[in-house]
Amino acid sequence: KILPEQPLPTATSAIGIDVGIARFATMSDGSVVAPLNSFKKHQQNLARYQRRMSRKVKFSSNWKKAKARVQKI
Numbered sequence: 001k002i003l004p005e006q007p008l009p010t011a012t013s014a015i016g017i018d019v020g021i022a023r024f025a026t027m028s029d030g031s032v033v034a035p036l037n038s039f040k041k042h043q044q045n046l047a048r049y050q051r052r053m054s055r056k057v058k059f060s061s062n063w064k065k066a067k068a069r070v071q072k073i
Helices: 038-054 061-072
Strands: 018-019 026-029
Touching: 038 061
Parallel strands: none
Antiparallel strands: 018 026
8 A cells, every 4th residue: 555645744933044253143033142252261271382382392292292282272
């Protein structure tokens, strides 16, 4: 037996998302999602680890470890 296909249900809760520069995301219902600004949060630690990295001999094991810390941030 071949069963007839079930029609797809109509969705009533779909929304549109606009990703922008000034605002991270704006939903079609008017709500706004703010950006994370993770750089400002980690800026001091990044500067500290970059200074430490600059004092190491380039491409040494300790330099590579310091580079890994900078890249992680």
